[in-house]
Amino acid sequence: MTGRDWQVPVLTYHASTVGGPDYAGNDHVAFASDLATATRLGWRIVPLQWVVEQRLGLARRDLRRCLALSCDDGTVLDVRDVDYPGQGLQPSFLSLLEAEGGQPDRHLTCFVIASPEARARMDRDCLHGLDWMGEEWWAPALAGGRVGIGNHSWDHNHVVMHEAGPGGMPRGDFHVVDSDQRAGFEISQAADYLSARLGQGACPLFAYPYGHAPDFLVRDWFPRQGSALGLQAAFGTQGGAVRPDSDPWHLPRYVCGLHWSSPAQFEALLAGLA
Numbered sequence: 001m002t003g004r005d006w007q008v009p010v011l012t013y014h015a016s017t018v019g020g021p022d023y024a025g026n027d028h029v030a031f032a033s034d035l036a037t038a039t040r041l042g043w044r045i046v047p048l049q050w051v052v053e054q055r056l057g058l059a060r061r062d063l064r065r066c067l068a069l070s071c072d073d074g075t076v077l078d079v080r081d082v083d084y085p086g087q088g089l090q091p092s093f094l095s096l097l098e099a100e101g102g103q104p105d106r107h108l109t110c111f112v113i114a115s116p117e118a119r120a121r122m123d124r125d126c127l128h129g130l131d132w133m134g135e136e137w138w139a140p141a142l143a144g145g146r147v148g149i150g151n152h153s154w155d156h157n158h159v160v161m162h163e164a165g166p167g168g169m170p171r172g173d174f175h176v177v178d179s180d181q182r183a184g185f186e187i188s189q190a191a192d193y194l195s196a197r198l199g200q201g202a203c204p205l206f207a208y209p210y211g212h213a214p215d216f217l218v219r220d221w222f223p224r225q226g227s228a229l230g231l232q233a234a235f236g237t238q239g240g241a242v243r244p245d246s247d248p249w250h251l252p253r254y255v256c257g258l259h260w261s262s263p264a265q266f267e268a269l270l271a272g273l274a
């Protein structure tokens with residue numbers, strides 16, 4: 001592979017997926033297993049930011065046999081070991097990553113939801129009401145050097161927000177973010193919130209809630225507004241590696257539980273890209 005035809009898989013996990021002790025249904029078990037597999041097979045973990053810089057022509061690193069890690073929805077389980085009700089202690093993604101000493105550039109980007117009200121409702125209605133969706137961990141995690149904080153929208157346009165969004169926007173779907181007004185509400189508002197807490201330019205990456213990437217955002221709004229908000233790229237969940245011709249406003253990711261559900265499937269996924 002030359003510098004021109006590089007490809008890097010970006011993996012996505014959800015720390016709130018704790019359905020039992022097994023790989024399928026517990027993203028902490030899967031994450032630990034996948035890190036070990038990647039290291040054993042000679043894959044190098046690199047920051048997601050490196051992948052974006054490569055795509056944008058801002059860097060020309062050797063990214064052969066490299067992969068990047070991300071997780072969505074931003075709970076404290078990303079970075080802190082938590083005793084999960086009925087399931088026992090779950091080591092955080094960060095704990096598992098820290099332990100992978102053979103990977104000097106290991107890094108994880110956590111895409112978080114900005115709105116305090118949305119996070120409070122999700123914590124109560126979708127999790128266990130144990131205050132797992134606070135924001136107090138964002139800045140220390142970022143300062144620790146192994147974690148990036150990314151923008152996963154203002155409120156995920158999640159159904160916990162019972163009230164319609166701007167212009168009567170229905171909830172539970174991100175394809176409906178199809179106007180300047182709605183994009184401002186979901187994306188600019190989140191970017192401003194994250195900048196205020198973590199510093200200007202600290203969160204240059206966006207991930208589409210539900211993996212829904214409306215044409216309006218990909219082709220029109222992000223190219224017009226992205227850089228003014230300090231955003232460089234947006235990630236979907238369409239299952240492919242990032243390549244030189246990938247759309248920077250709709251870069252692909254693989255999702256654990258959707259694109260692979262076992263160590264063997266993970267190994268096959270990597271083998272298909274080597």
Ligand SMILES: [Zn+2]
Nearest residue numbers: 072073209210
């Ligand atoms: Zn999400």
